[in-house]
Amino acid sequence: MDDGKPVWAPHPADGFQLGTIVDIGADSLTIEPLKKGKAFVSSLSQVYPAEDDVNKHVEDNCSLMYLNEATLLNNVRVRYSKEKIYTFVANILIAVNPYYDIPKLYSPETIQKYRGRSLGTLPPHVYAIADKAYRDMRVLKMSQSIIVSGESGAGKTENTKFVLRYLTSSYGTGQDIDERIVEANPLLEAFGNAKTVRNNNSSRFGKFVEIHFNEKNTVVGGFVSHYLLEKSRICRQGPEERNYHIFYRLCAGASEEIREKYHLSSPDTFRYLNRGCTRYFASKDSDKQILQNRKSSEHVKAGPLKDPLLDDQGDFNRMSDAMKKIGLDDSEKLDLFRVVAGVLHLGNVDFEETGSTSGKEGHT
Numbered sequence: 439m440d441d442g443k444p445v446w447a448p449h450p451a452d453g454f455q456l457g458t459i460v461d462i463g464a465d466s467l468t469i470e471p472l473k474k475g476k477a478f479v480s481s482l483s484q485v486y487p488a489e490d491d492v493n494k495h496v497e498d499n500c501s502l503m504y505l506n507e508a509t510l511l512n513n514v515r516v517r518y519s520k521e522k523i524y525t526f527v528a529n530i531l532i533a534v535n536p537y538y539d540i541p542k543l544y545s546p547e548t549i550q551k552y553r554g555r556s557l558g559t560l561p562p563h564v565y566a567i568a569d570k571a572y573r574d575m576r577v578l579k580m581s582q583s584i585i586v587s588g589e590s591g592a593g594k595t596e597n598t599k600f601v602l603r604y605l606t607s608s609y610g611t612g613q614d615i616d617e618r619i620v621e622a623n624p625l626l627e628a629f630g631n632a633k634t635v636r637n638n639n640s641s642r643f644g645k646f647v648e649i650h651f652n653e654k655n656t657v658v659g660g661f662v663s664h665y666l667l668e669k670s671r672i673c674r675q676g677p678e679e680r681n682y683h684i685f686y687r688l689c690a691g692a693s694e695e696i697r698e699k700y701h702l703s704s705p706d707t708f709r710y711l712n713r714g715c716t717r718y719f720a721s722k723d724s725d726k727q728i729l730q731n732r733k734s735s736e737h738v739k740a741g742p743l744k745d746p747l748l749d750d751q752g753d754f755n756r757m758s759d760a761m762k763k764i765g766l767d768d769s770e771k772l773d774l775f776r777v778v779a780g781v782l783h784l785g786n787v788d789f790e791e792t793g794s795t796s797g798k799e800g801h802t
């Protein structure tokens with residue numbers, strides 16, 4: 439490293455910073471930052487060689503001249519600044535959450551482009567991974583798995599949905615089974631996702647999604663196993679967090695008839711909701727469509743929560759349609775809403791102690 443070329447050295451806030459080596463100790467180096475700043479000493483094991491041109495990026499981290507923690511991070515960062523959120527590390531894909539829609543990144547034309555193309559022939563994309571898994575399944579005649587992992591809010595749920603959409607639209611039958619597989623998601627998210635401080639649409643359960651193919655390698659079905667649902671959220675949430683979306687969607691979007699039948703009111707009237715955030719997700723326009731008596735005083739005061747992908751009232755209607763598409767009839771739908779309303783009312787039940795609290799005669 440001591441050839442006068444810049445190196446990556448630790449930085450307290452940015453992870454790494456560029457500098458040059460000005461002194462070499464037994465197991466430490468003295469680094470002078472390229473940007474303004476005092477020279478500092480860093481352990482030898484934490485200093486990494488930098489690429490000749492740190493502003494150049496590559497599609498696959500394996501193509502870097504020096505592959506280390508710092509060059510990998512810098513490559514991903516330079517790509518992100520150019521709206522390239524995906525980067526390969528051989529057949530692993532790194533995705534950085536952009537938190538906004540990148541035009542045409544997931545369009546039907548892009549799906550078409552990736553169909554049947556080998557990994558590495560097109561820019562890194564989650565579609566490339568989905569297609570590789572599909573082609574390996576065909577060639578090896580064995581089930582394939584895609585593991586999606588990352589911290590909360592990293593984009594796992596969204597990327598999993600892109601994989602499902604890719605497989606069903608590229609290798610589906612074009613019949614309603616494709617739609618049913620994709621439409622299962624709004625339903626799962628209504629009951630298993632909630633607003634947390636880190637993610638407005640955080641999945642509070644793990645899922646193992648299976649896509650089944652027939653001998654002609656066409657999608658014929660799917661199966662979702664779920665595990666470890668955060669059950670405690672039903673009874674209590676943090677002050678900035680919410681319960682599962684379904685409760686707010688039912689309060690905001692249900693017809694007057696359903697509201698009356700199940701004695702629904704605004705979220706702040708329910709104990710299972712009013713210890714957390716009781717605002718709905720809505721846009722400026724959709725907020726106007728929600729009747730005043732459905733809104734909590736917190737919502738009226740502070741206005742709706744904003745998220746481009748969430749809208750409680752509209753999502754209720756989308757979820758209702760999704761239920762129909764996956765095969766639930768109207769009476770099954772009503773049964774489901776009845777159970778959800780029942781949970782809210784259960785939270786409002788008061789228990790009173792009567793008689794002795796220690797002996798058998800104690801009643802509640």
Ligand SMILES: Nc1ncnc2c1ncn2[C@@H]1O[C@H](COP(=O)(O)OP(=O)(O)OP(=O)(O)O)[C@@H](O)[C@H]1O
Pocket residue numbers: 535536537538539540588589590591592593594595596597637638639640641642747
């Ligand atoms: N590729 C993307 N393009 C645009 N926005 C995205 C993308 N990926 C994620 N997002 C945004 O980031 C939010 C969080 O992503 P997501 O819910 O997929 O995270 P997650 O990793 O599944 O989190 P959790 O573990 O909390 O469920 C999404 O609701 C969406 O607004």
